[in-house]
Amino acid sequence: MKTYLDCYPCFLRQALEAARAAGASGIVQYEVVHKVLEEFIKFDPQQSPPEMAAKIHAIVRLETKSRDPYFKTKKKDTELSLKLYPKLKNLVAKASDPFEVAVRLAIAGNIIDVGVPGDYDIEATVKRVLNQPFSINDQAKLKRALEGVSSLLYLADNAGETVFERILIEEIGKTTRFLVKAGPVLNDATKEDAIAVGLDTVTNIIDNGSDAPGTVLPLCSAAFVHEFQEAPLIIAKGQANYECLSDCENNIFFLLQAKCPVIAHDLGVPVGSIVLKQGGIEAKIKSPKH
Amino acid sequence: MKTYLDCYPCFLRQALEAARAAGASGIVQYEVVHKVLEEFIKFDPQQSPPEMAAKIHAIVRLETKSRDPYFKTKKKDTELSLKLYPKLKNLVAKASDPFEVAVRLAIAGNIIDVGVPGDYDIEATVKRVLNQPFSINDQAKLKRALEGVSSLLYLADNAGETVFERILIEEIGKTTRFLVKAGPVLNDATKEDAIAVGLDTVTNIIDNGSDAPGTVLPLCSAAFVHEFQEAPLIIAKGQANYECLSDCENNIFFLLQAKCPVIAHDLGVPVGSIVLKQGGIEAKIKSPKH
Numbered sequence: 001m002k003t004y005l006d007c008y009p010c011f012l013r014q015a016l017e018a019a020r021a022a023g024a025s026g027i028v029q030y031e032v033v034h035k036v037l038e039e040f041i042k043f044d045p046q047q048s049p050p051e052m053a054a055k056i057h058a059i060v061r062l063e064t065k066s067r068d069p070y071f072k073t074k075k076k077d078t079e080l081s082l083k084l085y086p087k088l089k090n091l092v093a094k095a096s097d098p099f100e101v102a103v104r105l106a107i108a109g110n111i112i113d114v115g116v117p118g119d120y121d122i123e124a125t126v127k128r129v130l131n132q133p134f135s136i137n138d139q140a141k142l143k144r145a146l147e148g149v150s151s152l153l154y155l156a157d158n159a160g161e162t163v164f165e166r167i168l169i170e171e172i173g174k175t176t177r178f179l180v181k182a183g184p185v186l187n188d189a190t191k192e193d194a195i196a197v198g199l200d201t202v203t204n205i206i207d208n209g210s211d212a213p214g215t216v217l218p219l220c221s222a223a224f225v226h227e228f229q230e231a232p233l234i235i236a237k238g239q240a241n242y243e244c245l246s247d248c249e250n251n252i253f254f255l256l257q258a259k260c261p262v263i264a265h266d267l268g269v270p271v272g273s274i275v276l277k278q279g280g281i282e283a284k285i286k287s288p289k290h
Numbered sequence: 291m292k293t294y295l296d297c298y299p300c301f302l303r304q305a306l307e308a309a310r311a312a313g314a315s316g317i318v319q320y321e322v323v324h325k326v327l328e329e330f331i332k333f334d335p336q337q338s339p340p341e342m343a344a345k346i347h348a349i350v351r352l353e354t355k356s357r358d359p360y361f362k363t364k365k366k367d368t369e370l371s372l373k374l375y376p377k378l379k380n381l382v383a384k385a386s387d388p389f390e391v392a393v394r395l396a397i398a399g400n401i402i403d404v405g406v407p408g409d410y411d412i413e414a415t416v417k418r419v420l421n422q423p424f425s426i427n428d429q430a431k432l433k434r435a436l437e438g439v440s441s442l443l444y445l446a447d448n449a450g451e452t453v454f455e456r457i458l459i460e461e462i463g464k465t466t467r468f469l470v471k472a473g474p475v476l477n478d479a480t481k482e483d484a485i486a487v488g489l490d491t492v493t494n495i496i497d498n499g500s501d502a503p504g505t506v507l508p509l510c511s512a513a514f515v516h517e518f519q520e521a522p523l524i525i526a527k528g529q530a531n532y533e534c535l536s537d538c539e540n541n542i543f544f545l546l547q548a549k550c551p552v553i554a555h556d557l558g559v560p561v562g563s564i565v566l567k568q569g570g571i572e573a574k575i576k577s578p579k580h
Contacts, residue, residue, distance in 0.1 A: 005306055005316075005323050009299040016295055026295075030335070033295050037330050045320070 001243045003045040003052060004262045011049075012036060014115055015056045018186070021073070021114075022066035035059045049262075050240045053115075054212030054219060057185045068184035070114055077112050077160025077187065078196050080122060085163050085197075088126070092171055102171035103139060104129050107255050107274045109164025110157060110238055114187045115213065116259045122160075135258070135273035142253045142276060145233050151175035153231035154203070155215055155245075157238030158186070159193035165237060166199055177227070178203035183211035188240075214240030217248075236279075239263050245279065252280040291536045293335040293342060294552045301339075302326060304405055305346045308476070311363070311404075312356035325349045339552075340530045343405075344502030344509060347475045358474035360404055367402050367450025367477065368486050370412060375453050375487075378416070382461055392461035393429060394419050397545050397564045399454025400447060400528055404477045405503065406549045412450075425548070425563030428573075432543045432566060435523050441465035443521035444493070445505055445535075447528030448476070449483035455527060456489055467517070468493035473501035478530075504530030507538075526569075529553050535569065542570040 012033065019032040039055045060069060068074075088105055095101040108129035111120045146152070154176050156165060169176050178199050181188045194205045209221025215236070217225055228234070234252040236245055242254045242263065258264035258273040267275060277283075302323065309322040329345045350359060358364075378395055385391040398419035401410045436442070444466050446455060459466050468489050471478045484495045499511025505526070507515055518524070524542040526535055532544045532553065548554035548563040557565060567573075 005319055006303075008323060008327075009302040009306075012299040012302065013296075016299075029295055033298060034331065037298075037327055040327050041324065041331075 001048055001246045001263070001266050003043070003047060003049045004265075005045070006262050007049045007052070008040060010117075010260070010262075011040070011052055011056055013117065014053070014186075015060060017114070018057060018060040018069050019064055022060060022064035022069035024060075024064045024066075028063055032060055032063045035063065048214070048216065048243045050212050050214035050216050050244050051219070053214075053240070054185065054210070054216060057213070058211075061184075070184070070187045073114055074159035074187050074189075074193055077122070077158070078162070078193060081109065081112070081160040081163035082197055084123070084126070085167070088164070088167055089170075091130075092167060098171055099143060100139065101130070102168045103142075103255065103276060104274070106164045106168040106237065107257060107276070109161040110255070110257045111259075112158045112161040112187065113238070113259060114158075115240070129257070129274055132274050134276060135269035136267065136275045136277045138253065138278040139276050141278050142235075145251065145253070145278075146172060146174065149174065149232040151177070152233040152235060153177045153179060153228065155179045155234060155236040155241050156181075156189045156194065157241065159189045159196075160187075161237070162189050162194050162197045162199060166197055166202060168235075169199075169202055176203040177231075178205045179215070179224070180205060180207050181211055181213075182207040182209050182221075185211045185213050188213055214238075214242075214244035216244055234280075242267075242277075242279075248279065249281045249284075250279075253278050291338055291533045291553070291556050293333070293337060293339045294555075295335070296552050297339045297342070298330060300407075300550070300552075301330070301342055301346055303407065304343070304476075305350060307404070308347060308350040308359050309354055312350060312354035312359035314354045314356075318353055322350055322353045325353065338504070338506065338533045340502050340504035340506050340534050341509075343504075343530070344475065344500075344506060347503070348501075351474075360474070360477045363404055364449035364477050364479075364483055367412070367448070368452070368483060371399070371402070371450040371453035372487060374413070374416070375457070378454070378457055379460075381420075382457060388461055389433060390429065391420070392458045393432075393545065393566060394564070396454045396458040396527065397547055397566070399451040400545070400547045401549075402448045402451040402477065403528070403549060404448075405530070419547075419564055422564050424566060425559035426557065426565045426567045428543065428568040429566050431568050432525075435541060435543070435568075436462060436464065439464065439522040441467070442523040442525060443467045443469060443518065445469045445524065445526040445531050446471075446479045446484065447531065449479045449486075450477075451527070452479050452484050452487045452489060456487055456492060458525075459489075459492055466493040467521075468495045469505070469514070470495060470497050471501055471503075472497040472499050472511075475501045475503050478503055504528075504532075504534035506534055524570075532557075532567075532569075538569065539571045540569075543568050 108126045111125040208224045210219040401415040500509040554561045
């Protein structure tokens with residue numbers, strides 16, 4: 001997905017919020033905003049929003065001298081989500097369609113996102129998403145695709161949300177490579193965050209060599225890019241992975257809540273929608289207009 | 291009021307919305323955004339937000355070749371508000387405190403504002419504001435100040451809102467100079483918009499020589515600045531006039547709804563508050579901490 005002009009105000013807000021999360025003074029906040037404005041002027045909007053976001057959060061970390069502005073948020077969300085884990089597992093266990101419930105929970109967890117404006121309520125979101133109609137639902141295709149593979153690549157999103165990924169991965173029950181960021185950016189999950197929720201016991205955690213949000217392939221390690229290209233099936237979680245990979249050719253499924261109006265527009269769904277969308281070459285063959 | 295860093299994302303959104311209101315193509319929208327970014331980099335945030343907004347909307351008019359991007363919106367809001375006029379007059383006529391109802395209606399009309407995000411519902415807002423507690427209420431001081439003068443200067447805000455100003459001005463019943471913008475900016479009222487609601491029959495309409503939102507004194511005509519300095523009493527309507535004049539020394543009262551979080555913060559009230567606040571030297575003498 002390209003960067004829309006509507007992304008620019010949102011980038012600026014995100015930069016300010018991240019600088020404040022890092023405890024920056026007014027002067028440092030001003031410096032952050034000005035450095036971001038200079039990047040805007042040079043930026044090619046044919047690139048995806050996470051490519052700009054990567055620059056923005058590098059500026060924030062440099063100017064605020066904070067390695068991880070959202071450290072506390074990630075810890076809090078991880079602890080809260082871990083407390084919910086037994087109850088969520090129970091919901092899947094007693095469901096008439098455990099796969100669907102696990103998918104819905106993974107999408108519910110996508111509310112944990114410091115990149116969009118406003119607060120989030122994880123428990124209220126779980127209740128909502130368990131009953132909300134899908135705006136795009138390629139669940140049957142995902143199920144079939146999973147039957148044809150012995151392993152998959154799962155692209156993680158945020159810390160805390162990782163608990164919800166774990167539930168889906170456990171339900172799928174296949175050998176899984178769990179992809180995290182190589183360094184902190186926003187509240188994106190790193191290896192530490194994945195280990196904190198026990199994902200090392202059910203997956204093989206790898207990092208993409210980058211600290212951009214989403215999966216910006218030009219910024220990822222060659223080793224990961226090779227793995228990405230060879231993966232028989234990819235589950236990509238969250239808005240940033242959709243922004244980065246909506247045009248890729250792989251066998252890929254996007255799971256997300258459309259929290260941002262620009263992404264909702266790109267997907268052709270209302271803001272607040274829950275989405276399980278097949279992307280990649282398969283989707284393109286079946287829907288030539290896409 | 292100075293420009294806060296939080297104003298920058300909002301300025302960018304406003305520029306895009308105005309460009310789109312003018313029917314700009316994607317390429318022209320991109321040009322608008324880039325020219326605005328260049329202005330941001332040069333801007334001194336000690337200036338008030340309307341000083342930046344004046345530059346932004348000049349860029350929008352130039353790049354989109356539209357003299358008045360919000361022409362249709364102003365016409366629609368004026369027509370709708372005029373339809374409400376008899377009903378609103380009746381509310382004042384039968385009120386136990388007609389002055390308070392007229393003040394509340396003037397504040398209700400302040401919902402008509404294309405500068406803040408989202409749509410507005412004028413009739414629902416009238417109902418709300420008639421019963422909403424004031425967050426700042428210097429009504430008694432305004433009443434006393436009005437008793438001591440034979441004339442006043444009323445700084446207008448937006449087209450359509452002008453109907454609500456007319457009701458308050460009629461209720462006050464003093465000789466009134468009604469200040470409008472010299473040219474279109476956002477949905478701010480010009481002479482045409484004031485005449486369209488009959489304000490020429492109850493006031494002396496003058497313009498400030500500027501097409502900035504609010505009342506940016508350095509951009510106003512010398513004749514108006516002189517008049518402003520000599521005015522025995524000023525009623526300043528809307529957020530932009532507060533942004534421009536919150537630090538001035540005049541005998542001035544601000545009437546507004548705090549729709550924007552930055553202005554609400556500056557006023558020390560929650561977003562959505564209704565405010566009648568004495569400003570100027572009088573307020574400073576009585577509240578030295580201010």
